[in-house]
Amino acid sequence: MRFDGKVVLITGGSRGIGRACVRDFARRGAIVTFVYHQNHQAASQLQEELQAEGLQVASEQADVRDPARAKEIVDRLVELHGRIDVLVNSAGIVRDGLLGSMTDEMWEEVLATNLTGTFNYCRAASQHMMYQREGVIINLSSTAAEFASRGQVNYAASKGGIESLTRAMAKELAPRNVRVNAVAPGMIDTEMSQAVRSLVGDRIRELIPLRRIGTPEEVAAVVVFLASDLAKYITGQVIRVDGGLSLGGY
Numbered sequence: 244m245r246f247d248g249k250v251v252l253i254t255g256g257s258r259g260i261g262r263a264c265v266r267d268f269a270r271r272g273a274i275v276t277f278v279y280h281q282n283h284q285a286a287s288q289l290q291e292e293l294q295a296e297g298l299q300v301a302s303e304q305a306d307v308r309d310p311a312r313a314k315e316i317v318d319r320l321v322e323l324h325g326r327i328d329v330l331v332n333s334a335g336i337v338r339d340g341l342l343g344s345m346t347d348e349m350w351e352e353v354l355a356t357n358l359t360g361t362f363n364y365c366r367a368a369s370q371h372m373m374y375q376r377e378g379v380i381i382n383l384s385s386t387a388a389e390f391a392s393r394g395q396v397n398y399a400a401s402k403g404g405i406e407s408l409t410r411a412m413a414k415e416l417a418p419r420n421v422r423v424n425a426v427a428p429g430m431i432d433t434e435m436s437q438a439v440r441s442l443v444g445d446r447i448r449e450l451i452p453l454r455r456i457g458t459p460e461e462v463a464a465v466v467v468f469l470a471s472d473l474a475k476y477i478t479g480q481v482i483r484v485d486g487g488l489s490l491g492g493y
Contacts, residue, residue: 244471246378247272250324251470252317254278254307254364255334257286259433260383260466263459264288264331267467271299275337276301276320278364281434307334307360317367326375329470330368332361332382335401337435339394348406350397357401358408365423366414373419381418382409384427384481385491406481413479421480424469429485432456452487 251268254475255261256277261273266289268276272392275293279286279302286302318333321327335357338349347429371379391399406425413423431445448454462484468474472481 244467244473245272245310246329246470249273249328250320251275251329251331252278252320252327252364252368253331254360255280255332255383256302257289259333259435260428260431260459260462261286261331261333262289263368263463263465266301267292267463268329268470269293270296271467273329274299274324276303276304278288278305278316280304280306280334291329304431306353307363307412307419312365313363314367317364317371319475321371327368327371328378330364330378330380330467331470332364332380334360335383335435337395337398338394339398341394341423342396345397353397354401354404357398360448361405362408365408367459369412369416369421372377372421373416378421378424379423380412381469382423384409384425385468386429386483386485388427388481390489404416407483409462417478422469422475424474424477424479425481425483426462426465427483427485428462428470429457429483429488431459431462431484445461450488450491451485452490455486457484457486 251273253264256265257279265277272283290300303316339352380406384405387395387399388402388406409423409425465484470484
């Protein structure tokens with residue numbers, strides 16, 4: 244699958260699954276811009292690594308909760324390249340805590356970043372994609388949207404909202420040939436999942452039928468497939484990449 248000349252925007256691109264997506268799209272010929280929040284060092288390292296390979300990669304610092312900044316980034320991308328072909332919403336955070344002790348800030352920060360941040364970039368990009376009558380949006384959800392654990396009411400709610408947003412957008416944008424899907428990873432070897440993996444140790448593998456933790460690259464491969472012409476009859480779907488975790492352990 245090649246994306247030569249395709250213009251791709253990825254939020255949360257400096258780490259984890261977003262970082263793997265940046266690498267995969269860039270190495271398949273795409274013109275990639277990724278958004279990062281605070282980790283300037285990680286963003287610079289990724290950009291320099293890929294540019295050293297002769298690939299077209301740029302970065303933008305932004306808080307995805309800022310709708311004006313989202314519009315600015317998308318509009319500038321279209322001004323530079325004439326279009327936007329693919330949007331991947333990978334930015335997300337966790338602020339776990341039991342319901343009774345969860346603060347307003349913990350709730351609001353997760354919903355604002357994960358759900359509203361996704362909405363901000365979807366709205367900005369979809370306006371151009373509808374005009375082009377072509378485009379692909381892929382939102383990162385989580386198996387927690389359906390199979391949440393204790394202490395995840397804010398995270399589960401945000402990811403459930405992303406899945407509903409994805410389905411509603413898919414129906415709305417399909418007449419303009421814009422496809423919208425979501426990818427729901429399970430337990431993946433990322434910085435964000437480190438706390439959970441450290442807490443439960445090897446027991447987590449007993450709950451996963453494939454008996455291992457997934458990699459960011461395995462999730463990115465599904466994102467890339469959904470963005471490609473091989474998936475041009477797929478829209479409004481949530482694809483789980485979880486090693487069978489959502490089926491229940493043995």
